[in-house]
Amino acid sequence: MRSRTPAPLSTSAPGTEALPRAGGVAIDAAVAEAAADWFTRWHAGGFTTAEQARWRRWHDAHADHARAWQHLQSITGALPGLNAGGLGYRVLHGAPASAARRRLLGVAAGVGAAVGAGWMAARTPQWQQIAADYRSGPGERRQFQLPDGTVLLLGTRSAVALHFTATERRVRLLQGQALFTTGHPQGALGALPFVVETAEGHVRALGTRFTVHQHDGLTQVAVLEGAVEVHAADAPPGTLPLRLDAGQATSFERMRALPPSAAGEREVAWSRGQLWVDNQRLDDFLAELGRYRSGWLRVDPAVAGLRFSGVFPVGAVDGQADADAILSMLPNSLPVQVRWRTRWWVVVEAATGR
Known part of the structure; x- marks a missing residue:
């Protein structure tokens, strides 16, 4: 939970129109x-x-x-x-x-x-x-079967809403990450389209198994089996959708999608109950780990740029991740110490005497 206290904002102050x-x-x-x-x-x-x-x-x-x-x-x-x-x-x-x-x-x-x-x-x-129609809490991975037979696996702090009609199956990823293994119900025109919508656009499945991760201003997609089509919401008229085949991944914003790249372990490790770290900055790692626990997790700027690699377990499906146990392991790999000021307020800082 954030603790910053702002100055009061005027109702007419420039740039406040989009604020709550x-x-x-x-x-x-x-x-x-x-x-x-x-x-x-x-x-x-x-x-x-x-x-x-x-x-x-x-x-x-x-x-x-x-x-x-x-x-x-x-x-x-x-x-x-x-x-x-x-x-x-x-x-x-x-x-x-x-x-x-x-x-x-x-x-x-x-x-x-x-x-x-x-x-x-x-x-x-x-x-x-x-x-949401389906959701997971901090540190949870939860699996569901949708009405059409699609298997949905949600990562930590994730939520989706369904909008199924006679002609389309549409899922809105409200937050977090999801792995879809699609089913194949038949409609009047054949197999009903399966579409995952995010803030940046949508992904259409072509009989497949794939992950979608909603970030702030960015969506990541990785295909494990089959293929998908990626549509950026505000792409120029006439822009063709980007096709991803098994083993490929991309990121897209509202205006464009990046060219396909090889899907890495980091994109799919969460679905196996792992946090995969490959030469990652400490502050980026803690930002991701913070999604697995409640409260405020802060890193001292003096150690934020430290890099490390490793694989950390985050629990079985329908289990609870022990993010604090992972925090306790950090001093074994990095010159840092972890301070629990309260249950909800944790700071990672430089180790004393090093």
């Missing part, structure tokens, strides 16, 4: 993310006295924190039974995802909170998790 808003005032995206994280943990139940004290300190530290928290309460408070005890949230969270999504979005629209719901949908992984 609460109480009519633009809120820094990091504050919105932190508020949603606290809100999810609070309503999930099991909040200890110490965690409540930390939440109170965060809430009282800045007016924007309190405003963001109040905004979340105003959106979700209309749901029957949703109260500080968290019972209503747990009931909603445990309901079938599509039903929960319809209830939550329907109530938000009904109370005139569409703007607030849009903020959460666009800005917070927590909201994307609630809005």
Whole structure:
């Protein structure tokens, strides 16, 4: 969870139009993310006295924190039974995802909170998790069978939403990474197209097994079997889709896709329960490892550029990764030490005396 406290933002300040808003005032995206994280943990139940004290300190530290928290309460408070005890949230969270999504979005629209719901949908992984049909939490890999027979494997902190019709099977990757092994139902025109949509475009399967990873502003695709076609959302008119065959991978932005390259272990190792590190910077590795745990994971700039290689286990399907155990192993390979200031706040810094 991020802890940066911004200066207040004016509603008319340049460049704030895309920021989330609460109480009519633009809120820094990091504050919105932190508020949603606290809100999810609070309503999930099991909040200890110490965690409540930390939440109170965060809430009282800045007016924007309190405003963001109040905004979340105003959106979700209309749901029957949703109260500080968290019972209503747990009931909603445990309901079938599509039903929960319809209830939550329907109530938000009904109370005139569409703007607030849009903020959460666009800005917070927590909201994307609630809005998803299938999801995984920090450190989890989960496997599902979709209604058409496709096998879906989700990596850590991942979420997808389905839109299946009589003519197309469309899956929206809301966040994280997924491995698809497609099924082949028949429609009126033959095999129904299977399309995975991301923020940068979409991937059409051609009878295949492939992975898709949603990054910030970038999508990665790797094909294990068969082939796919990659379509960048804002490619120039007349641009042909990029075909990837088994053993190939690419990355694409909204305007273009990069030429195919050989799919490496790093793209697919997660599906086998591994983090594959090949001469990787420490800060890049910790950014990925941070997806496997809750809380704030920081690296001292003095050691951020250290490089290393290795393979780290992240658990079996439907199991829980022990990211803290991986953190504890780092001093065996690098001149660093790991400091747990709290359960949620970890810093990797230079080892003393080296």
